[in-house]
Amino acid sequence: MSERLCPRDEADVVEAVRWAVSNGRTLDVAGSGSKAGLGRHIQTDATLELSGLSGVTLYEPEELVLSAKAGTQVAEIEALVAASKQMLAFEPMDFGPLLGLAPGGGTLGGLMACNLAGPRRPSAGAARDHALGIRAVSGRAEAFKAGGRVVKNVTGYDLPRGLAGSYGTLAAFTELTIKVLPRPETVETLLLLGLDPAAAAAAMSAAVGSYYDVSGAAHVPEAVAAAIAAVAGAGTAVTALRLEGVQPSIRHRRGKLEAMLRTHGTLSFLDADASRGFWQAVRDVTPFAVPLPPALPDPALMAGLDPATQSEAVLRPQGLGPRVKPGDEGAHLENHPALWRISVAPMAGPSVGAALREIGARCLYDWAGGLVWAEMPGAEPQTAAVRAAVAAAGGGHATLIRASAAARAAEEVFQPLDPITGALIARMKNGFDPGRVLSPGRIYAGV
Amino acid sequence: MSGLVMPAPKADVLARRARIVADLRAIVPGEGVIDAEAEMRPFESDGVTAYRQLPLVVVLPSTTEQVSKVLAYAHANGIPVVPRGAGTSLSGGALPLEDGILLGMGKFNRILDIDFENRTVVAQPGVTNLGITTAVAHEGFYYAPDPSSQIACTIGGNVGENSGGVHCLKYGLTTNNVLGVEMVLISGEVIRLGGKHLDSGGLDLLGLIVGSEGLLGVVTEVTVRILKKPETARAVLVGFPSSEAAGACVAAIIAAGIIPGGMEMMDKMMVHAAEAFLGAGYPLDVEALLIVELDGPEAEVNHLIERVAEIAGTLGCLTLRASTSEEERVAFWAGRKAAFPAVGRISPDYLCMDGTIPRKALPLVLKRMEEMSEKYGLRCGNVFHAGDGNLHPLICYDANQPGQLEKAEAFGADILLLCVEVGGVLTGEHGVGVEKRDLMPSMFNEIDLAHQQRLKCAFDPDALLNPGKVFPVLHRCAELGRMHVSGGKLPFPDLPRF
Ligand SMILES: Cc1cc2nc3c(=O)[nH]c(=O)nc-3n(C[C@H](O)[C@H](O)[C@@H](O)COP(=O)(O)OP(=O)(O)OC[C@H]3O[C@@H](n4cnc5c(N)ncnc54)[C@H](O)[C@@H]3O)c2cc1C
Ligand SMILES: Cc1cc2nc3c(=O)[nH]c(=O)nc-3n(C[C@H](O)[C@H](O)[C@H](O)COP(=O)(O)OP(=O)(O)OC[C@H]3O[C@@H](n4cnc5c(N)ncnc54)[C@H](O)[C@@H]3O)c2cc1C
Numbered sequence: 001m002s003e004r005l006c007p008r009d010e011a012d013v014v015e016a017v018r019w020a021v022s023n024g025r026t027l028d029v030a031g032s033g034s035k036a037g038l039g040r041h042i043q044t045d046a047t048l049e050l051s052g053l054s055g056v057t058l059y060e061p062e063e064l065v066l067s068a069k070a071g072t073q074v075a076e077i078e079a080l081v082a083a084s085k086q087m088l089a090f091e092p093m094d095f096g097p098l099l100g101l102a103p104g105g106g107t108l109g110g111l112m113a114c115n116l117a118g119p120r121r122p123s124a125g126a127a128r129d130h131a132l133g134i135r136a137v138s139g140r141a142e143a144f145k146a147g148g149r150v151v152k153n154v155t156g157y158d159l160p161r162g163l164a165g166s167y168g169t170l171a172a173f174t175e176l177t178i179k180v181l182p183r184p185e186t187v188e189t190l191l192l193l194g195l196d197p198a199a200a201a202a203a204m205s206a207a208v209g210s211y212y213d214v215s216g217a218a219h220v221p222e223a224v225a226a227a228i229a230a231v232a233g234a235g236t237a238v239t240a241l242r243l244e245g246v247q248p249s250i251r252h253r254r255g256k257l258e259a260m261l262r263t264h265g266t267l268s269f270l271d272a273d274a275s276r277g278f279w280q281a282v283r284d285v286t287p288f289a290v291p292l293p294p295a296l297p298d299p300a301l302m303a304g305l306d307p308a309t310q311s312e313a314v315l316r317p318q319g320l321g322p323r324v325k326p327g328d329e330g331a332h333l334e335n336h337p338a339l340w341r342i343s344v345a346p347m348a349g350p351s352v353g354a355a356l357r358e359i360g361a362r363c364l365y366d367w368a369g370g371l372v373w374a375e376m377p378g379a380e381p382q383t384a385a386v387r388a389a390v391a392a393a394g395g396g397h398a399t400l401i402r403a404s405a406a407a408r409a410a411e412e413v414f415q416p417l418d419p420i421t422g423a424l425i426a427r428m429k430n431g432f433d434p435g436r437v438l439s440p441g442r443i444y445a446g447v
Numbered sequence: 448m449s450g451l452v453m454p455a456p457k458a459d460v461l462a463r464r465a466r467i468v469a470d471l472r473a474i475v476p477g478e479g480v481i482d483a484e485a486e487m488r489p490f491e492s493d494g495v496t497a498y499r500q501l502p503l504v505v506v507l508p509s510t511t512e513q514v515s516k517v518l519a520y521a522h523a524n525g526i527p528v529v530p531r532g533a534g535t536s537l538s539g540g541a542l543p544l545e546d547g548i549l550l551g552m553g554k555f556n557r558i559l560d561i562d563f564e565n566r567t568v569v570a571q572p573g574v575t576n577l578g579i580t581t582a583v584a585h586e587g588f589y590y591a592p593d594p595s596s597q598i599a600c601t602i603g604g605n606v607g608e609n610s611g612g613v614h615c616l617k618y619g620l621t622t623n624n625v626l627g628v629e630m631v632l633i634s635g636e637v638i639r640l641g642g643k644h645l646d647s648g649g650l651d652l653l654g655l656i657v658g659s660e661g662l663l664g665v666v667t668e669v670t671v672r673i674l675k676k677p678e679t680a681r682a683v684l685v686g687f688p689s690s691e692a693a694g695a696c697v698a699a700i701i702a703a704g705i706i707p708g709g710m711e712m713m714d715k716m717m718v719h720a721a722e723a724f725l726g727a728g729y730p731l732d733v734e735a736l737l738i739v740e741l742d743g744p745e746a747e748v749n750h751l752i753e754r755v756a757e758i759a760g761t762l763g764c765l766t767l768r769a770s771t772s773e774e775e776r777v778a779f780w781a782g783r784k785a786a787f788p789a790v791g792r793i794s795p796d797y798l799c800m801d802g803t804i805p806r807k808a809l810p811l812v813l814k815r816m817e818e819m820s821e822k823y824g825l826r827c828g829n830v831f832h833a834g835d836g837n838l839h840p841l842i843c844y845d846a847n848q849p850g851q852l853e854k855a856e857a858f859g860a861d862i863l864l865l866c867v868e869v870g871g872v873l874t875g876e877h878g879v880g881v882e883k884r885d886l887m888p889s890m891f892n893e894i895d896l897a898h899q900q901r902l903k904c905a906f907d908p909d910a911l912l913n914p915g916k917v918f919p920v921l922h923r924c925a926e927l928g929r930m931h932v933s934g935g936k937l938p939f940p941d942l943p944r945f
Contacts, residue, residue: 021932062698063805063836085704115651126646128654129623141932144898145891150803152620152835152875154609154658155883155890156917157899161622161654165647182704205564209588211678213743249747256744345565345643370644397648414649420636424905425650431901434930443649 003046009053010135010143010174016048017172018141020437029168029439031071031107039167041408042441050109053174058149061086065132065149066180070109070173077108081180089181090126091118097289098402100333109173115165118283119216119242122208122346122367124181128164133177136163138170139433149177168439169447170432184215184244189270189278190257191231192239197221197350200239201369203264205347207241208368210260212253216242217368218282224364227287230270230278239265242279282366288375290336290402338381338403339373342389344396346370355389379404383411390415414443450853451498451881453915456546460503460526467526468504471548474516479554481505490549493534493541494596495882497798497852502529502543509554511629511637511667518665519635521548527911528633530661532573532604535596537799538880540607540660540916547914550665552603558582559668567626567643569670572603576610579671588673591618594876595784602669609658611876613709613783616834617742618674620876622657627670630656630663633907642670655902660878661913663906677742680708681752682779685759686733686766690714693735694809696762697833700739703758705751708742710834711783714813717790717828717841718782724789727782730766737833738779786830786841794826794843796852800859802866803875806836815865816840823858825851837875838866864889879917887919901927 005027007013020027025045051071058067061084068077074092081087092111096103112134117126133147146159160177163170192203200219207214220228222237231238241257243250258267270278281287344352349369356363360377376382381403390398397415400408417425422444429436429447441447460467468482481487482504492499503526508514521528527547534541543549555571558579562568563586568579576597579590593612594600600610606628611620618624627641640653647653656663687693693712700707713721713736722729729736737759741751752769759767770776782789790797804812813829820827826843840862844855863873863883867890873883887896896918903910904924914921 018932021930060805060807062702063807064701065805115646117646121645125619125623128646128651129619138898140930142894142898144895146895146899148803148870148872148890150805150836150871150875152611152615152803152832152837153872154620154876154878155872155874156879156887156896157902158609158622158654158658159899159902161657162651162902164654165649165651167649169650182701182706185704202564205566209563209566209675211587211675211744245747246750248750249744252746253744343644343646343648345562345567347564348643367645395642396644397646399648415647418638420632421638421640421652424632424638424652427905427908428650428902430928431905432898434928435932 005046005048006052007048007050010137013048013050013053013137013172013174014141014143017137017139017437020046021139021141021435024435026437026440029172031110039408039442040413040445041405042439044439048172050172050174051107056080057175058177061180064151064180065177067133067149067175067177068108069175070107072108074106074108074111075104082183085183086180087183088130088178089120089124090116090130091120091124091283092116092127093118093283093285097284097286098339100290100292100336102292103284108176112164112173112176113166113168119218119279119366122370123215126164128161130179131160131164131176132179134160134163134173135175136171136173139435139438143174147177151179167442169429169442170438172438185246186250186272187242187244187275188250188254188272189275190241190243190254191234191268191270192261192265193234193268194236195219195239195265196237197353197363197365197369199264200237200365201347201350203239203261204241204368207257207261210257212243212257213245214241215244216240216279219365219369220282221363224287224362228278228281230274230281234268240278242275282364285364285373287364288339288373290333333402334404335379336402338376338379338407339401340376340381340386340398341401342372342374342386342396342398344370344372344390344393348393348396352389352393355392356386359385379407381407381411417444450856453500453544453881454921456544457525460546464503467524470520471504471506471517474520475506475508475513479507479509481507490531490534490543490551493531493536493539495537495539495542495880498539498542498881500543500545502549503546505549505551507551507554511631514550514631514665514667515635515637517548517550518631518633521911522633522635522909525909525911527914529913530607530665532601532607533575533599535600536604536608536878536880537801538874538878538882540878540880540913542881544915552601552665555603555667562643563588565643566673567670568673569668570602572606572666572669573601576600576602576605579673583673587676589676590671591624591674592621595787602671603666606657606666606669607659607661608876608878611832611837613711613832616710616832617706617708622654624671625653625657625669626672628653628656628666629668631665631667633664633909633911658878660880660917662903662917663912677708679745679748680740680742680776681748681770682738682740682776683752683755683759683767683769684729684779685737685739685764686730687735687737687764688733690735690813691810692763693737694806694833696737696759696764698806699758699762700755701834703754705754707739707834709738709740711738712736712831712833713783713786714829716826717786717830720789720793720828721782721785724785724792725781727778729782733765738783740776783830790828790841790843795845795847797844798842798855798859800840800842800862801837801874801877802863802871803835803837804866804869804871806833808869808871812838812865812869816862819858819861823854825855825858827858832875835875836871860886881916884917885919887917897922897927904928
């Protein structure tokens, strides 16, 4: 079984990387692994688990800024900012349901390393757009910083943004500073019923391209809608347009949008509570969730066991729900349908969906059609068909989110790179992690 | 130029000038290669006119293929290259080098694709910022980042500097509005990143390229997102008895959950300068003036204007006027937008600084700047993107008075160091260029800078793109590539590792 290293602070992280470099060992950089089933499947000599670097170090609501150690739970941050009527505007999704883990896991470092974003992405940006500053340890066993703590800064290269989406392959974040924004006072959702994906994309394009500040536009086909409580009763496909803000504004915008979209289909409506439930389901893609695996023994029960026995199971902090056996991350996903996350131009979403429906996939469309979640009919990822559909739609990227470890080791999980960009990224890896100790191969083979 | 040390020109490159010019003419025919001194003059400086240098040669390519060949040639022959858009940089980013090719991108001036359904525009880098908005305005769309220089500056230069504008608190900087680029590497290889879709799936190279000041590659195409112009916009003009009170008002507006489309502050000197320049109707008996613009659907704007007025009232504003017509709103802005020429009228020369501070530090920073103003004997006015803490002190001086430029520069450097001291940064939107290059160590230590340079090395291992900019010392990539790691005990053995 591989070593688990649990640093307490940045100096420990430097030590851990130094150990790895000088002994030629590889490290799996992990928040604490809620997305272990995500990305290429890699084998490392040890796991560098950063959840011990925890705690919000600065929060100034009037300055719209928050800093926290990289291992801080996202749920903790969201609760803290909510108390000041603020939010992480990029609406980071919770991968728990899709990966068969309890919801509510996930650290700030993991969120940034995966560059997450939910339904508000088109209007508010992704995690990258809210990254202001970082402290991190590169594969050279050196701690460095970049960016700052103010919302407007162009001093030096934008490494905070550039390392968003690096999946732990260039550096381990130890502390991050992000921009937070006011939470909208309330929310409502306008629904169009019974549209096919192409008609839905046209309606969503009209709505998002209107004056009326639509902060979420999703299309859920009938069979998928049945799995979302807020709209299951509709009994048909729903196209949802979210309106957020102050009540007088929402009322005005809803009226205008209704007048504008009347010709597109039958109108319906979700109130604030139903809206929150619906958009969370879209954000976390719960219609394609898989059940939690059977629970392992409770940590409390194992506290008395000797270390050798303990290592058979993983002790998790209290309250995290069922645990997964080390080395088994993703193993319980073996027989579930493969799942893709596909980003294309919004109007191209329906054509990708149509191509994938022919091979039996079910789809859910977010980002006004630009984000297609495609659940394959079986465990087989059918990568060639997915890549072909994306290319035919004018390009974009498809990421295999859920598949067996074997499939994730065999396939390109991320959109393959052209050789020139690939070589460039390999040179970046050489610069930041010449010994290739940090999550090597997590995004691209050999890097 | 004052005190600025640039990399020593390469004697062998200077010696081969005639040959190089001839070779470049074979790549870019006709008027695309300029070597006559008089014709190169217009390119000798950018917006920082205190720094001037004639380049080795000016090349004005018009296709990606030409850019690729020019860069491959420069790479093979060890010749530095300085990319240039419109040359409005306020940090000296486009300052030529004596031994360098100045690569002007002005001929890349076409819009290639307008896609209203997907809300994107694909433009060549020499298209002006305003040119994009103009091309989509007939359908009610616009490109959000709006630097004051928007009639002149190019989208390629905006990508280079990650430029902002008065609306970027709500709508983001360039980086938040660029979806894709085509870029030529110094090797001549062409890469395409992003497109009409969002994000990259894996590593976000695009995020690194925006704001890289021409040091990583030459951008030959840009895809941006466009937005529907807000249905309504209204502005309130609020006068305060002190900058503290104005600052408190800004904080209170944001704490109330309101993100205005624009929120600008001007100090007394700037209010008076603007009023004298064009009679915008600003109140003159205030110490600080705020312009707060709310934009969006009409019902929302009217609702929020009332809330802003309420907040300003409780914080003791002296005057408050909300615009009731589009003409009035434009008039409110006219004074702010004319801040530079207005200062130009009261002072023969001025330096425009660009630091960002945590807003709460504003009173302290203003007070310290007053002290500095006295110490240096130079006047200094302030316009301020108040929402995001981006200060633009304008230092007045007279270049014809010996020593005044040096004094003004020292004053400027002191202001920027003060920004860093209070937790802010050296530049909010103008870039580091040559102007703030030597101040970088005040924000970043050697290790921080070395990590940034390793990124540079991945793109441009021979440091041929825009050398002398951004980094105070450019280490050789071979030196940066070495790793000295020793030790290797199992870390923190006192911790449980399972
Ligand atoms: C063996 C195991 C069992 C688990 N059992 C449970 C359970 O029972 N219930 C439960 O809810 N959760 C469980 N988890 C998940 C975990 O406890 C939390 O849900 C969560 O906080 C984990 O991390 P993460 O989402 O931040 O990112 P991770 O999944 O750790 O990482 C995602 C990506 O981000 C990168 N990354 C993460 N942090 C950083 C950083 N600081 N710097 C750079 N890159 C980074 C990683 O390299 C990876 O590429 C388990 C995890 C593991 C490994
Ligand atoms: C009166 C005035 C007002 C201004 N107001 C603002 C403001 O409100 N906000 C703001 O942010 N800035 C402002 N600026 C600064 C300036 O206009 C911006 O930085 C602008 O983006 C520069 O664009 P440019 O086309 O002039 O680029 P240049 O000055 O020519 O170049 C800027 C940098 O980008 C690089 N570059 C240019 N084109 C390319 C390319 N195609 N590929 C790669 N690199 C390239 C150059 O090498 C250089 O480093 C102002 C300037 C002036 C003179």
